Amino acid sequence: DVKVTQSSRYLVKRTGEKVFLECVQDMDHENMFWYRQDPGLGLRLIYFSYDVKMKEKGDIPEGYSVSREKKERFSLILESASTNQTSMYLCASSQQGAVTEAFFGQGTRLTVV
Amino acid sequence: GESVGLHLPTLSVQEGDNSIINCAYSNSASDYFIWYKQESGKGPQFIIDIRSNMDKRQGQRVTVLLNKTVKHLSLQIAATQPGDSAVYFCAERRGSWGKLQFGAGTQVVVTP
Numbered sequence: 001d002v003k004v005t006q007s008s009r010y011l012v013k014r015t016g017e018k019v020f021l022e023c024v025q026d027m028d029h030e031n032m033f034w035y036r037q038d039p040g041l042g043l044r045l046i047y048f049s050y051d052v053k054m055k056e057k058g059d060i061p062e063g064y065s066v067s068r069e070k071k072e073r074f075s076l077i078l079e080s081a082s083t084n085q086t087s088m089y090l091c092a093s094s095q096q097g098a099v100t101e102a103f104f105g106q107g108t109r110l111t112v113v
Numbered sequence: 114g115e116s117v118g119l120h121l122p123t124l125s126v127q128e129g130d131n132s133i134i135n136c137a138y139s140n141s142a143s144d145y146f147i148w149y150k151q152e153s154g155k156g157p158q159f160i161i162d163i164r165s166n167m168d169k170r171q172g173q174r175v176t177v178l179l180n181k182t183v184k185h186l187s188l189q190i191a192a193t194q195p196g197d198s199a200v201y202f203c204a205e206r207r208g209s210w211g212k213l214q215f216g217a218g219t220q221v222v223v224t225p
Contacts, residue, residue: 004156033212035215040122040217041217042202042215042216042217042218043157043202043204043213043215044215045212045213045214048212058212059214090156090157092156099145099162099206100145100147100159100162100204100206100213101159101162102159102213103159104155104156104157104158105156106154106155106156107155107156
């Protein structure tokens, strides 16, 4: 069974903290994505990576960075957490050349206080 | 900017009835349109997709219709079951890296 695992289900951080969200996939997928999900706004793409050490900005990259040192792992970094980054964060992966099917993790609910 | 949007935020359906979830899109350059299902506490899961040069595609209990003239996408679920209760997202594929643009989602509630 394919699996995308996010390190935390729930996270509470203070304003100004540096936050790391980790994602691991076991499917040997080339593509990995970080989305943010907010009510009424659907899923918005923050960053994606199509290969190790490669990254591309999505639609809302401001305030975030990413790291992909190994193929199976994709990290999202909030350099200085702010309250408007309180949200559900979803990681996904897909095969290179996969047209439409991405596999999602269960999400990390981040609250910044 | 261009976006994928939904007509209704919540759809209540009686068990056994057919469900129709609608979606409007504005980016005519997208080559694929997709439906995802998100159950409570889980990440979205792929249901079905349709290429932009097609009008209809059927899966198991689901049918996706694409009307390019009015830029409208719909998902039909036959004989809706309690397990179909979820948020449904339409999405469009932009570019070759599998980047997906999602709509806001429709909550489907199946009542007995």
